[in-house]
Amino acid sequence: MKRIVLDSTHFKDRQEAHRYLKEVFHFPAYYGGNLDALHDCLQELSEPVEVVVPEVIMEDGYLGDYGNIMIQVFLDTEVENPNLVVTVD
Numbered sequence: 001m002k003r004i005v006l007d008s009t010h011f012k013d014r015q016e017a018h019r020y021l022k023e024v025f026h027f028p029a030y031y032g033g034n035l036d037a038l039h040d041c042l043q044e045l046s047e048p049v050e051v052v053v054p055e056v057i058m059e060d061g062y063l064g065d066y067g068n069i070m071i072q073v074f075l076d077t078e079v080e081n082p083n084l085v086v087t088v089d
Contacts, residue, residue, distance in 0.1 A: 001085070002047065004025070006021075006053055015033065025041065035073050039077055042074065051084065053071055053086060055088050
């Protein structure tokens with residue numbers, strides 16, 4: 001299983017976070033750079049992958065409340081896609 005450890009330094013603002021996620025996951029050009037698009041693209045993962053999401057993205061100075069919602073998107077999608085394993089660390 002492929003393992004992706006997300007680098008918290010890329011989660012200082014929403015635009016940078018989505019650009020980074022698009023790059024790391026090799027999302028298609030049409031990736032919309034928002035939470036709905038993140039959910040849709042994570043659902044489409046067809047190869048097993050473990051993703052380690054840094055808990056710090058929920059803090060002020062990072063994404064704050066948006067980071068909390070983003071983590072929830074990862075966790076919700078994990079339930080829907082058996083190829084996705086999410087760890088919040």
